[in-house]
Every structure is written in structure tokens, then in C-alpha cells.
Amino acid sequence: MGDERLPREVWILLAAVFLVAMGYGVISPVLPALAASFNVGVTAASFVISAYSVVRLVFAPFGGRLVARFSERPVYLAGLTIAAVATAACAWAGSYWQLLAFRSFGGIGSVMFTVAGLTLVLRLTPVGLRGRVSSLWATSFLLGNICGPALGGLVAGVSTRLPFIGYGVATLAAAFLSWLLLRRSTRVAPGATLEIPEMPVRQALRSRAYLAVLGASFVYGWMVIGVRFALVPLFVVVELKRDDVVAGTSLTLFAVGTGSVVLLAGRLVDRRGRKPLALAGLVVIAIGALALGFAPSTPLFMVASLIGGIGSGLLNPALTATVADVVGVDRRGGTVLAFFQMAGDLGGIAGPLVAGAIADNWSYQAAFTATGVVAVLSAGFWLTAPETLVGGREPPTRPPTQAEPGSDVCGPAADTSSS
Numbered sequence: 001m002g003d004e005r006l007p008r009e010v011w012i013l014l015a016a017v018f019l020v021a022m023g024y025g026v027i028s029p030v031l032p033a034l035a036a037s038f039n040v041g042v043t044a045a046s047f048v049i050s051a052y053s054v055v056r057l058v059f060a061p062f063g064g065r066l067v068a069r070f071s072e073r074p075v076y077l078a079g080l081t082i083a084a085v086a087t088a089a090c091a092w093a094g095s096y097w098q099l100l101a102f103r104s105f106g107g108i109g110s111v112m113f114t115v116a117g118l119t120l121v122l123r124l125t126p127v128g129l130r131g132r133v134s135s136l137w138a139t140s141f142l143l144g145n146i147c148g149p150a151l152g153g154l155v156a157g158v159s160t161r162l163p164f165i166g167y168g169v170a171t172l173a174a175a176f177l178s179w180l181l182l183r184r185s186t187r188v189a190p191g192a193t194l195e196i197p198e199m200p201v202r203q204a205l206r207s208r209a210y211l212a213v214l215g216a217s218f219v220y221g222w223m224v225i226g227v228r229f230a231l232v233p234l235f236v237v238v239e240l241k242r243d244d245v246v247a248g249t250s251l252t253l254f255a256v257g258t259g260s261v262v263l264l265a266g267r268l269v270d271r272r273g274r275k276p277l278a279l280a281g282l283v284v285i286a287i288g289a290l291a292l293g294f295a296p297s298t299p300l301f302m303v304a305s306l307i308g309g310i311g312s313g314l315l316n317p318a319l320t321a322t323v324a325d326v327v328g329v330d331r332r333g334g335t336v337l338a339f340f341q342m343a344g345d346l347g348g349i350a351g352p353l354v355a356g357a358i359a360d361n362w363s364y365q366a367a368f369t370a371t372g373v374v375a376v377l378s379a380g381f382w383l384t385a386p387e388t389l390v391g392g393r394e395p396p397t398r399p400p401t402q403a404e405p406g407s408d409v410c411g412p413a414a415d416t417s418s419s
Helices: 008-027 031-036 042-070 072-092 096-124 127-156 162-182 208-238 244-272 274-294 298-327 334-361 364-383
Strands: none
Touching (some): 208 274, 208 364, 274 364
16 A cells, blocks of 8 residues: 555644644633623523634635645644634633634634645645544544543633633644744645645536535534534433533543544545445434434433444544545645535534524424434435545546546546555
8 A cells, every 4th residue: 555654744733733622622611601701691602602613614715725825834833823822812802792803713723724734634645544644633633622621621610711821822832843843844845835736626526526525524514513512412401301411421422432433434444445434424423313312311312422423433534535535646635625624614503503493493303303314415425426545436547638528537536656
């Protein structure tokens, strides 16, 4: 499968992602409480969280264009710095509107460093290791999000504003270490990367594999980012008549399910293909969503949470690796990756709204059923999508100018010489 070693730069970026995710986890338990301290209602306090995703969604295309214009490393470092400063500023917010403005500005920095960082990681990763690196990227986020809330709870005991300073420090540390360790790397130097052409989104949209990825990313955002955090806690309190401890345990079990399979899924994605793991992940997510809604007892609800997490862990590496395949080894894909992340953010915004409306007008069971249906519909797109792994069923790579109209070839899908 070629060189099994990962470039040093990839490990540096993975370590930085862990620091950032841990910082995000530190503030997640206290952000709604800080917003509520300004004497606003539940809706306004919740919107501070949603605004972050909305800004990420709106700014994502511009983030991709910044990467195309200035290359990955400067956009990545600038994004980390903006996120750090904006989030730390929340600690000194004197009103609800100041808090909302600082948090929203942090969303701009977030989309800059996530798009630039993931673009850089995938470009530097050997073709045969894309699935494993995608799973390592997801694991870094997961571990950070697990460690962060525990630390945030301890820090919040001193002050609800201190965790925001902690996030700023952690993210600035990630920016400084990334700058220090990458400043001499010729692989990520702006002069070198700007010579690599950028893949247009309209070309990626001609690939059925990329369209399937966008649909599955929407499902991932709907279930993993949206319904999981917005609907599950309400369901626990209203339907199961349990307290917040049960809700927190179910969220933890979801994360455990993801963490238990994501590294194995990354290896299988590189060995067996992207498509089988994507299909399996979507089907398991659908099963988990239905099980959550119809679980007759708390123990079975916990099992359903674990199943949903397993589906998430199976799906994640397949999506990221497929995007990397579509972009190819001799293109930059900042804008293509930005649209991929937009689909997930859109799902994270639409999921709670649509599922919440269904729960209000019909039932929680109907809301979870709708989530399962969306996952099954997305799986249908994957049934007709080509396999993009080297040696799969993707048509032979040809230059864009030689591809037939309507072809799924979006430039080099993979470098067969490294297989």
C-alpha cells in the first residue's frame, strides 16, 4: 500500500486538533449558563449555541476561498487566533449581545482553521492511509470533547467565565505550537502550496460520490450534532421522566460507541472501501435513531445511544476519505471541503428544528423516526455512488479536459502509483 508512515506535519495538526477540541469541551457546559446570567429566556440562551453553527455555515464558502487564495497554513493559524481571542473575550462580555457577538465571531475562526487544517491533513496523507487519518482526526476531536467537559466542570466551580479564558489559552497554544513546528516545513509553505491548482466545487458536484457524501454529512450533522444534543435530553426528561444525569450518561455512551469503532473503521475504509462503511454507518444510525424513540426502558435507551454512536464512528472516516479521493492528489480542495462541512452544519441546524417541530406536533417517536428515514434516504444515494478507493469501481483517472460530459471523474481520484 506504499509508505505506511505519516508525515510529521500530520501528527502536529492532529495534536493541535485535540487541544482545540478540549478547549471547546471546556466551555460547552457553561456557555448556556453564562448566557442565562444576562436574564434572557431559554430560546435566547440556546441561540448563543446555534449562532455559532449558523456563522460557520454562512462563512464556510469564504473560508474555502481564503484557503484557495492564501494557502492552508496562514488561514489555519489566523483561524486559530481569531477563535482563541473571540472565545476568551466572552469572559469579559458585559451583556447578552456582546456575548452573542464574540461567540459568533469565534465561529468565523472555527470554520477557517477546520477547513484549512483538514485540507492540509488530507493533502499530506498518502492515498492508502486516508481512512486511518480521517479516523485519527475524528478521534482527536472526540477525546478532546470527552476530556474538556470534565475539566470545564471543575473550572466552572471557580467561575463560569474562567473556562472561556481556558479555551483561549488552549487554542492560542495550538496556534503557537503549529506555527513553531511548521514554520520550516517545505510541505506546507504558502509558496509551494499555491502552485497546486484548486478544484472547483462545480466539478466535484459532477461526482455521484461527492453528492452522496454531502447527503451523508447532512445526516451526520442532523443526528450527531443536532438531535443528539437538542432532542435526546428533552426526551429523557419529558418521556422517560428521568433527570439530567441520565441524559448526560446517554451522551457519554454515544461518544463511547463512536470511539470504540472509529479507528477500526478507518482501517477498514482503507482496506475494504469507502462505500461499504458509509452504508453500514447510515444503516446503524437509522437503527439507533429508531431505537432511541421506541426504547421501552432506560437501560434499552442507553443501548440505543451506544448503537447510534457506533453508526457515527463507522460513517465519519468513510466520508472524509471519499472527499479526499474526489479531490485527488494533485489538487487542493479547500472549497470542496468547505461545502462538505457546510452540509454537516446545515444538518446540525435543521435537525433540531425539524425534529423538534415534529415532536411538538406529533410525538418524540415520530421525530426519531424522521431521523431514521433521513439516514435511510441518504443510504440510497450511496447505492448508486461509485467506490473511490484505489482499486475500486471508480472509472480510470483522466485529466478533466478528457472526461466525457456527465462523467463521475472529478480529476484524479487517487494516485495509483502509490498503491
